[in-house]
Amino acid sequence: MMDFKSMLSSLRVAISxxxxxxxxxxxxxxxxxxxxxxxxxxxxxxxxxxxNVNFGGKEISxxxxxxxxxxxxxGINQGFRGAATFIQDKFRGGLETLFTLPVHRSALFLAxxxxxxxxxxxxxxxxxxxxxxxxxxxxLTLLGTLKSFLVNxxxxxxxxxxxxxxxxxxxxxxxxxxxxxxxxxxxxxLSTVFYPESVFSGSRLLSLIxxxxxxxxxxRLVRPFVYSTPLSxxxxxxxxxxxSALAFVSLLLGAKEFAxxxxx
Amino acid sequence: xxxxxxxxxVKTFSSPKGKIIAVNxxxxxxxxxxxxxxxxxxxxxxxxxxxxIATIYKPDRGTIRVEGIDVLENPLDVRKxxxxxxxxxxxxxxxSVEEHITYYLRFRGFSKKEAEKRCEEALRSFNLEKHRSxxxxxxxxxxxxxxxxxSILSAEVPVIFLDEPTTGLDPMSKRNxxxxxxxxxxxxxxxxxxxxxxxxxxEYLADRVIIINNGRLIAEGTPRxxxxxxxxSVKVVFExxxxxxxxxxxxxxxxxxKGIFQVSENAVEIKLDSLDRSINNLxxxxxxxxxxxxxxxxxxxxxxxxxxxxxxxxxxxx
Numbered sequence: 001m002m003d004f005k006s007m008l009s010s011l012r013v014a015i016s017x018x019x020x021x022x023x024x025x026x027x028x029x030x031x032x033x034x035x036x037x038x039x040x041x042x043x044x045x046x047x048x049x050x051x052n053v054n055f056g057g058k059e060i061s062x063x064x065x066x067x068x069x070x071x072x073x074x075g076i077n078q079g080f081r082g083a084a085t086f087i088q089d090k091f092r093g094g095l096e097t098l099f100t101l102p103v104h105r106s107a108l109f110l111a112x113x114x115x116x117x118x119x120x121x122x123x124x125x126x127x128x129x130x131x132x133x134x135x136x137x138x139x140l141t142l143l144g145t146l147k148s149f150l151v152n153x154x155x156x157x158x159x160x161x162x163x164x165x166x167x168x169x170x171x172x173x174x175x176x177x178x179x180x181x182x183x184x185x186x187x188x189x190l191s192t193v194f195y196p197e198s199v200f201s202g203s204r205l206l207s208l209i210x211x212x213x214x215x216x217x218x219x220r221l222v223r224p225f226v227y228s229t230p231l232s233x234x235x236x237x238x239x240x241x242x243x244s245a246l247a248f249v250s251l252l253l254g255a256k257e258f259a260x261x262x263x264x
Numbered sequence: 265x266x267x268x269x270x271x272x273x274v275k276t277f278s279s280p281k282g283k284i285i286a287v288n289x290x291x292x293x294x295x296x297x298x299x300x301x302x303x304x305x306x307x308x309x310x311x312x313x314x315x316x317i318a319t320i321y322k323p324d325r326g327t328i329r330v331e332g333i334d335v336l337e338n339p340l341d342v343r344k345x346x347x348x349x350x351x352x353x354x355x356x357x358x359x360s361v362e363e364h365i366t367y368y369l370r371f372r373g374f375s376k377k378e379a380e381k382r383c384e385e386a387l388r389s390f391n392l393e394k395h396r397s398x399x400x401x402x403x404x405x406x407x408x409x410x411x412x413x414x415s416i417l418s419a420e421v422p423v424i425f426l427d428e429p430t431t432g433l434d435p436m437s438k439r440n441x442x443x444x445x446x447x448x449x450x451x452x453x454x455x456x457x458x459x460x461x462x463x464x465x466x467e468y469l470a471d472r473v474i475i476i477n478n479g480r481l482i483a484e485g486t487p488r489x490x491x492x493x494x495x496x497s498v499k500v501v502f503e504x505x506x507x508x509x510x511x512x513x514x515x516x517x518x519x520x521x522k523g524i525f526q527v528s529e530n531a532v533e534i535k536l537d538s539l540d541r542s543i544n545n546l547x548x549x550x551x552x553x554x555x556x557x558x559x560x561x562x563x564x565x566x567x568x569x570x571x572x573x574x575x576x577x578x579x580x581x582x
Contacts, residue, residue, distance in 0.1 A: 006373065009373070010371065013367065013370045013371055014371075017359075017367050020358065020359065020363065021356055021358045021359065024358060088356060088357070088358075089356070092354075092356075092357065093350070093352055093353070093354025093355065093356070094354050094355075094356050095354075096315075096320060096348070096350040096354055097348065097349075097350060097354055097368070098371070099318075099319070099320050100318045100319060100320060100343055100346060100347070100348035100425075101343060101368075101371040101372060102340055102341075102343040102344040102371070102372060102373065103343075103371050104340065262315075262320050262321070263321060263322075
């Protein structure tokens with residue numbers, strides 16, 4: 001009981017430290033600026049070209065169609081950036097001292113993941129507020145918004161944990177940047193973030209890639225939440241199970257390797 | 265009372281060239297309140313040893329206990345009793361001096377209020393008040409070290425590890441850091457394990473010294489003991505020029521003589537096993553050879569000579 005209490009207390013301090021060192025210029029530019037370009041520039045321009053989109057029998061503006069995708073992009077971005085404070089600690093110093101403090105290493109790891117989620121939450125809240133004002137066709141409820149945030153948090157957990165897992169094993173601090181450089185664009189465009197699922201139906205290979213892309217599953221779940229359209233039970237179960245499984249496995253791998261991050 | 269105890273500890277690391285034995289059957293103890301200096305050349309295993317005691321690395325074999333607690337069985341309890349200052353000043357760029365000390369204390373379980381109170385005392389005590397809001401990039405290496413020492417000391421733990429605490433400091437900052445360690449940390453009564461390349465630093469700060477090479481313990485004692493045990497040599501000045509090779513041949517097989525070196529045309533330096541016993545032997549032999557001795561001077565070995573001799577004897581590269 002005492003141990004659990006001290007772990008919670010350590011977690012609180014560790015999260016506070018994460019927020020302090022994680023809300024830097026890179027966060028504001030990297031996490032907020034890019035989605036703002038989508039919502040304020042790319043979305044309205046595409047809307048002029050494409051017009052409205054039919055989703056589940058409901059006519060919605062292109063900006064409204066794109067909005068869940070922007071939330072998902074924030075999730076992915078923040079996931080890749082989730083290891084930023086770990087890079088600070090491991091490669092610029094701090095981790096050696098942290099590892100000799102009377103704190104569970106799992107609490108330190110969890111604080112890094114929760115810190116990433118918190119940063120994603122702030123970014124998603126700002127974009128949601130903006131989209132509510134600009135996009136026609138959104139039917140946001142508090143519960144729907146929270147559910148959509150939760151779905152995207154699973155992406156943050158998966159990617160941040162996976163990045164920490166890789167960085168714990170690696171001696172190269174630029175690894176997340178290299179991986180996100182390779183994966184980010186294909187992940188965005190080979191998903192249903194920008195286009196309806198029907199666009200990919202002509203190619204079996206593309207359909208398969210789109211089907212395993214976690215961004216597709218996130219977008220499948222989030223769209224009905226933000227348009228208040230029905231969500232089939234099978235989609236709910238499959239996509240939730242898929243995203244949860246990815247998050248769970250990454251979390252386990254990340255926590256295990258994080259504890260050994262200073263072992264050569 | 266023994267505070268830190270290592271018994272037959274082994275640690276290996278994998279590398280592309282195969283396994284590297286960093287620590288090889290190492291055993292030693294540190295007593296309560298003692299400052300134990302750990303000396304050794306680069307790659308000797310000093311930092312690896314400290315990191316194992318500080319629970320950063322797990323030993324492959326052997327046991328390590330801190331205040332009787334096994335580091336493998338209960339690392340969290342060990343961490344409650346230790347404070348570790350790494351080789352590099354590892355301050356996070358986005359945190360101020362004040363925040364560094366406060367977070368350090370809060371992680372150690374102090375409430376926010378208590379941590380802030382202790383931080384104020386530490387800032388005062390370590391003369392850091394005017395630097396409290398500065399970020400690490402605005403601090404010199406010496407000041408960064410002072411922030412680390414202030415954090416460690418304000419936590420009041422019984423065992424402190426200082427891994428090369430003055431690396432990268434200019435002579436003045438080095439001297440200031442030594443004084444800080446001497447005044448503030450030694451007074452706290454904590455057991456201190458200090459690794460260093462700086463022999464003067466270890467001689468100045470440590471009560472006892474262990475010397476490690478290739479992961480093994482090769483010598484142990486107080487700096488004074490080691491100076492007495494190693495580095496005994498005499499300079500013999502003769503009245504006439506001597507034939508060095510002939511003299512060396514005569515003396516090399518004599519019991520108690522470890523080496524002989526010519527220092528001038530009529531003087532040699534002779535390294536002995538024991539100053540008391542061997543010097544009598546030496547005088548007797550030289551007299552029997554009818555060599556006229558002008559003077560015999562015992563040379564006071566400094567700690568650096570002792571260290572070089574010990575490492576040299578162990579077959580290590582320095």
